[in-house]
Each structure stands twice: as structure tokens, then as C-alpha cells.
Amino acid sequence: MWIEYIYEPFSYSFMIRSLIVAVSVGVILPLLGSYVINRNLGFMGDAMAHASLPGLAFGLLIGASIFIAAIPTAIVIALVLGYLINRSKIGEDTAIGIIFSSLFALGFIILSIYDHILLSVEDLLLGQILAVSSFDVWATLILSTVIVITTLFLYKQFLFISFDPKGAKISGLNVRLFDNIFLVVLSLSIISSIQSVGIILVLSMLITPAAASKLTTKTFSAAMITGSAFGVIASISGLYLSYYLDFPSGPSMALAATSIFIIVWLAKRSFRYAS
Amino acid sequence: MMRTSQNNPCPIVSKGCCVQLGNELILDDVSFSINEGNLVGVVGPNGGGKTTLFNAILGLVPIAHGSIKINGVDPKKAKGLIGYVPQREEFNWKFHVTVRQVVQMGITKNTSFFSFTSKHNQEIIEQSLGKVALLDRIDDRLEDLSEGQRQRVFLAKTLAQGANILLLDEAFSGVDIGSQETLVDVLRNLKNDGKTILMATHDLNTISERFDEILCLNRHCCAYGDPGKVLTKEIMIELYGSHSSMFKDHTLGKHGHNDVD
Structure with missing residues (x-):
């Protein structure tokens, strides 16, 4: 029976762990991705993922889990970015490009010096969701809960500072503070997703489901919720591809997300022609 | 002409205001006071300091010398x-x-967290949109609106905020003449509700019909008052230099160009 193919993988406990992490990633990345695509922060999201490498390498060096290492790394990266956005004289993109590619390079140097770190570079770049430990699951669940609650709780503030920062400042909102909180939440979600999606393809889960939902929804809040739904579908599909075909999880999820985008786009087009 | 003073203090009073950005003095000794319920056009060349004002x-922006008072208090406390209705280029x-x-x-x-849907707030939103004649577009996406309608949406946002002083930065740019007139009608109604309105504009041809007073700004305050009396030849030269001859008869249909008949 074909249905066995659906539940069979979950007779293994490592697959249940992977499923929990996949769902978390599918929820949180598109949630913030809606802001990212509307604020044109795609390059910054990519840079955040790359810049995390030295932090993650250092964490692994002292024996911490990748999720634990992600927390201080994410906070430092977000605050450096917040500073650059406000102070940079050479242009935001240029400053981010210089600093964050250097950090990526530094991460590789650290990994090559300490070659006893038990880590596959390919897994780090492309993601290996099947390797999550039960500790990782708890860490992901707690982090994701914090991210979701913060994003919902500060929804109005995040939306206002994203859409109209000057207007928000004029109305008396502390834009610098909320923007820094936003950047911390964004980098936490990106970096804690690296184990499943990988450094290179985290951008795909951040942007593609959110872009697909922008095509189908009217309001920003609806786009966030629909984006997360698309994200969960993409990450679970990616998980199956990973399990049955032994693909790395990052590329599987990325292509699943792209397929959703194409289906939504075609459906919208044919709907428009029909009506 | 300045209006006779009312019981309320002037909502905006600038006394010798100087603003320096980097090494450049953008505003130099700018003084004026705007009475409540006035619709004021702010004119001047690009780089003349309208946005900085x-x-x-x-x-x-910090004020280097002098002061600006909003209802008698510092701008930061006001x-x-x-x-504020931003310029279209400032916006995504x-x-x-x-x-x-x-x-x-x-x-x-x-509002407190999660209180978006409260009935009271929805009433404020609907009233504000009603005042700018856009209640029928309430659930449309912003990108589906025309340029002039977007300006009015932002105006509604400032009304919901409860602002009594409204600043519009070049709200006519990229807006066709019909939508400009709609915007002016809306502004006139708001002015009658007691709002004090400042609008930066480049459109000198219609300025005397549209505004009660104008403020001419070219790094310093060249003139302030009734549009018909203020826009003299000397002021035009001070504002626009040698190009001022283009505006010497700033009435509709006579722009100083030598159009072929």
C-alpha cells in the first residue's frame, strides 16, 4: 500500500526528531520571510547565514551543539548588522558584503586548522536534517516557540517599522530598538535552521514560501500564515525526499519550496485567464 | 497677510532656526510662525531645505541654533x-x-498588543478613511491604488494618529490634476476641522488658489504670507535665481515660455 510509504519512515525515532525540526523550520522561516521579501532583505538573510560559520565552528570546537552555538552567534551578527545599517558610510550592501564574506572565510579557516572537529562541511552547507539529536529537537522547539511568540507579540511594531520606518519614528515608536529585536529574531531563525537546510539554501526556505503566499493573499498577516503553511509542506516533502532518495535535506526542501511557488503561480495565472 | 492672533498659541513657531547637516548649513536663521487652521504651501528650489525644515x-534632525516650538514645546516632545505624508520616492x-x-x-x-480588531479602533480607521473619501477602498491592497489615493491613505493614517499638524512632502508630484484637486478638497475640509497643514510643492501656477499662505525657502526664509503679495519679482529671483524669469507671470497658461501659436 502506498500509504505505508508515508508513515513507514516514522517508525524510526530519528525520523520523528527530523520531522519536528522540519516543521519548526517550515513555520519560522516563512514567518520572517514575509518581512524579508517586503523589505528587500534577501541579501542580508544570505549574509547572516554565511557569517554564522565562525560562530558555529567555534561552538563545535568547544563541544557545544550547533543549536547552542547558534544563539550567541545570531545575536552578535544581528547587532553588528543593526549598527552597520545605521552607521555605514560606504553603503549598507557593501559593508555587509565585506564583513560577512570575510566571516564565512574565517569560519573555513577555523575548520581547516582544527580538523578534529567532527563535522562534514557538506552537511553544514547543504543541511543534514536526519542527523539531529534529541537535544537538538528540544533546542529547536524552545527557540522556535520564542521566535513565534515574539513575532506574533510584536507583529504591529515589526510591520510599522518595516513598512514606514520614518513614520514609526515620528509617531514616537522606538524604531532602533524594535529593528534590533527584529534582526535578532531573524538571525536566530536563520541560524537555527542551518542544520536542516544548510548555509547556502536557508535563503530558499526564507524567501520562496513567503513569495508564493504573497501571490495568493491580500493582507500581510494572511501572507505570514499561508507562508508558514507552504513552508511546512515544503520541509516535510523535503524530508521524504531526503529519506527515500538519500538527497541532502537542504536541496530537497529548496526544490519542494520552488515547486510550490511554481504551482501557485500557474494556478493564479490560469485562474486569472479563466475569470 | 498674517491672521490676527487667536487664543491658542501658534502651533508652529520657528525662531532663528539653523540646521547643519555635515558641514553644510541647510537652514540659516529661519523664522516664521504659523497660525492654527492654516493651509501653507512651502516653495523653493530643490536643495532649498524644504525636507530638512x-x-x-x-x-x-538636531537644531544647531534657534528653536522650533510645536504648541509651545520642543519637537521631540511633540x-x-x-x-507626515512622505514623498513617493521615500517609499516601497x-x-x-x-x-x-x-x-x-x-x-x-x-494601542496595546493584539487589540487591532477592537470596535473602537475600527471606528477610528473608518472615520479617518471617510475624511479622505477612501472608505470604499478600505480592504484593497495599497499597490492597487493610484498615486493620489496613496497620498490620501497616508493622510488618513495621520488622522487616525490624532495629529493636528500635517506635513506633506511634495504630495502633488506624479499626481494628475484631477487627483490633485481631490487632495486639495480633502485638505480644505481638514483645515476647516482645525488642522494646520504644511505642504511642500513645486507647482507655483496654482499656488494662490490652493493655499492660504506660502513659505518661500531657499536655505533661509525668503518670505512668508499671502501668496498673492509674497511672490514678488525680487522673491522669485531670491528663490530661483536666473531661472526665475520662467515664472514671472505665474498664472495658468502664461508660464513665460515662448510657445508657438
């Missing part, structure tokens, strides 16, 4: 009293929001 009134119009959500942002500061 607005930023100073909004408390976003946050919320002033509403493709942002995925509806008209309702934009107007909602006006009350973000005053």
Missing part, C-alpha cells in the same frame, strides 16, 4: 501631534499591506 519640525509602494493596515499603523503607538 520638515525633518526639523518632526524632531528628526511626537504624535504631527502627521509594493509592500504587501491593505489600506486598512496602513491606517491602523497610525494607532499602533496608542
Whole structure:
């Protein structure tokens, strides 16, 4: 029976762990991705993922889990970015490009010096969701809960500072503070997703489901919720591809997300022609 | 002509205001006071300091010398009293929001968490949109609106915020003449409700019909008062230099160009 193919993988406990992490990633990345695509922060999201490498390498060096290492790394990266956005004289993109590619390079140097770190570079770049430990699951669940609650709780503030920062400042909102909180939440979600999606393809889960939902929804809040739904579908599909075909999880999820985008786009087009 | 003073203090009083950005003095000794309920056009060349003056009134740039008082207090303490409608270039119009959500942002500061859907807030939003004649577009996406309608959505946002002083930065740019007139009608109604309105504009041809007073700004305050009396030849030269001859008869149909019949 074909249905066995659906539940069979979950007779293994490592697959249940992977499923929990996949769902978390599918929820949180598109949630913030809606802001990212509307604020044109795609390059910054990519840079955040790359810049995390030295932090993650250092964490692994002292024996911490990748999720634990992600927390201080994410906070430092977000605050450096917040500073650059406000102070940079050479242009935001240029400053981010210089600093964050250097950090990526530094991460590789650290990994090559300490070659006893038990880590596959390919897994780090492309993601290996099947390797999550039960500790990782708890860490992901707690982090994701914090991210979701913060994003919902500060929804109005995040939306206002994203859409109209000057207007928000004029109305008396502390834009610098909320923007820094936003950047911390964004980098936490990106970096804690690296184990499943990988450094290179985290951008795909951040942007593609959110872009697909922008095509189908009217309001920003609806786009966030629909984006997360698309994200969960993409990450679970990616998980199956990973399990049955032994693909790395990052590329599987990325292509699943792209397929959703194409289906939504075609459906919208044919709907428009029909009506 | 300045109006006779009323019981209320002037909402905006600038005394010898100087603003320096980097090494450049953008505003030099700018003084004026604007009475409540006036519709004021701010004119001057690009780089003449219109946007900087607005930023100073909004408390976003430091004042090097002199002062600006909003209802008698410093601009930084007057946050919320002033509403701002940005220039179209300042903005990402493709942002995925509806008209309702934009107007909602006006009350973000005053509402507690999760209270978006309260009946009272919805009433404020609907009233504000009614005043700019856009209630029928409340659930449309911002990107589906025309340029002039977007300006009015932002105006509604400042009304929801409860602002009594409204600043509009070149709200006519990119807006066709019909929509400009709609905007002017809306502004006139708001002025009659007691709002004090400043609008930066480049359109000198219609200025005397549209505004009660004009403020001529070219790094310093060249003139302030009744548009018919203020725009003299000397002031035009002070504002626009050698190009001022183009505006010497600033009435409709006579722009100083030598059009072929």
C-alpha cells in the first residue's frame, strides 16, 4: 500500500526528531520571510547565514551543539548588522558584503586548522536534517516557540517599522530598538535552521514560501500564515525526499519550496485567464 | 497677510532656526510662525531645505541654533501631534499591506498588543478613511491604488494618529490634476476641522488658489504670507535665481515660455 510509504519512515525515532525540526523550520522561516521579501532583505538573510560559520565552528570546537552555538552567534551578527545599517558610510550592501564574506572565510579557516572537529562541511552547507539529536529537537522547539511568540507579540511594531520606518519614528515608536529585536529574531531563525537546510539554501526556505503566499493573499498577516503553511509542506516533502532518495535535506526542501511557488503561480495565472 | 492672533498659541513657531547637516548649513536663521487652521504651501528650489525644515519640525534632525516650538514645546516632545505624508520616492509602494493596515499603523503607538480588531479602533480607521473619501477602498491592497489615493491613505493614517499638524512632502508630484484637486478638497475640509497643514510643492501656477499662505525657502526664509503679495519679482529671483524669469507671470497658461501659436 502506498500509504505505508508515508508513515513507514516514522517508525524510526530519528525520523520523528527530523520531522519536528522540519516543521519548526517550515513555520519560522516563512514567518520572517514575509518581512524579508517586503523589505528587500534577501541579501542580508544570505549574509547572516554565511557569517554564522565562525560562530558555529567555534561552538563545535568547544563541544557545544550547533543549536547552542547558534544563539550567541545570531545575536552578535544581528547587532553588528543593526549598527552597520545605521552607521555605514560606504553603503549598507557593501559593508555587509565585506564583513560577512570575510566571516564565512574565517569560519573555513577555523575548520581547516582544527580538523578534529567532527563535522562534514557538506552537511553544514547543504543541511543534514536526519542527523539531529534529541537535544537538538528540544533546542529547536524552545527557540522556535520564542521566535513565534515574539513575532506574533510584536507583529504591529515589526510591520510599522518595516513598512514606514520614518513614520514609526515620528509617531514616537522606538524604531532602533524594535529593528534590533527584529534582526535578532531573524538571525536566530536563520541560524537555527542551518542544520536542516544548510548555509547556502536557508535563503530558499526564507524567501520562496513567503513569495508564493504573497501571490495568493491580500493582507500581510494572511501572507505570514499561508507562508508558514507552504513552508511546512515544503520541509516535510523535503524530508521524504531526503529519506527515500538519500538527497541532502537542504536541496530537497529548496526544490519542494520552488515547486510550490511554481504551482501557485500557474494556478493564479490560469485562474486569472479563466475569470 | 498674517491672521490676527487667536487664543491658542501658534502651533508652529520657528525662531532663528539653523540646521547643519555635515558641514553644510541647510537652514540659516529661519523664522516664521504659523497660525492654527492654516493651509501653507512651502516653495523653493530643490536643495532649498524644504525636507530638512520638515525633518526639523518632526524632531528628526538636531537644531544647531534657534528653536522650533510645536504648541509651545520642543519637537521631540511633540511626537504624535504631527502627521507626515512622505514623498513617493521615500517609499516601497509594493509592500504587501491593505489600506486598512496602513491606517491602523497610525494607532499602533496608542494601542496595546493584539487589540487591532477592537470596535473602537475600527471606528477610528473608518472615520479617518471617510475624511479622505477612501472608505470604499478600505480592504484593497495599497499597490492597487493610484498615486493620489496613496497620498490620501497616508493622510488618513495621520488622522487616525490624532495629529493636528500635517506635513506633506511634495504630495502633488506624479499626481494628475484631477487627483490633485481631490487632495486639495480633502485638505480644505481638514483645515476647516482645525488642522494646520504644511505642504511642500513645486507647482507655483496654482499656488494662490490652493493655499492660504506660502513659505518661500531657499536655505533661509525668503518670505512668508499671502501668496498673492509674497511672490514678488525680487522673491522669485531670491528663490530661483536666473531661472526665475520662467515664472514671472505665474498664472495658468502664461508660464513665460515662448510657445508657438
